[in-house]
Amino acid sequence: MAETTFLIDGMYLLFSSFYSNRAMRTLKGEPTGAVYGFVTRVESIIRDLKPHRIGVAFDSREKTFRHRLFEPYKAKRLVPPEELIQQIPHVREYLDLRGIHLFEAPGFEADDVVAACAKKRSPKRK
Numbered sequence: 001m002a003e004t005t006f007l008i009d010g011m012y013l014l015f016s017s018f019y020s021n022r023a024m025r026t027l028k029g030e031p032t033g034a035v036y037g038f039v040t041r042v043e044s045i046i047r048d049l050k051p052h053r054i055g056v057a058f059d060s061r062e063k064t065f066r067h068r069l070f071e072p073y074k075a076k077r078l079v080p081p082e083e084l085i086q087q088i089p090h091v092r093e094y095l096d097l098r099g100i101h102l103f104e105a106p107g108f109e110a111d112d113v114v115a116a117c118a119k120k121r122s123p124k125r126k
Contacts, residue, residue, distance in 0.1 A: 057113035
């Protein structure tokens with residue numbers, strides 16, 4: 001049986017989890033929906049698909065090569081809500097504790113990192 005590698009765009013999963021579970025909070029009122037959704041989805045991937053390896057990619061904080069190509073790239077995109085930003089360290093801690101490799105590359109977005117990893121892992125064609 002072939003080994004499988006599952007690569008996740010962590011930023012996409014984090015944002016969609018946040019907006020799907022935005023009202024979720026601890027008893028102290030701290031937001032937890034992004035963490036809950038992220039962990040739940042990753043655990044279901046592990047349980048249901050049983051990949052041999054799993055990795056999660058995150059955007060770098062630096063501007064990307066796309067900004068050099070097109071200065072107004074993402075100029076109209078809103079800044080992520082503070083309630084989402086404060087959950088990112090908890091997601092990173094989960095990945096670390098779970099032993100899931102986190103990929104980041106300065107100047108690249110998560111989807112670029114996923115594409116590069118997929119290309120590197122794909123079988124060579126003749």
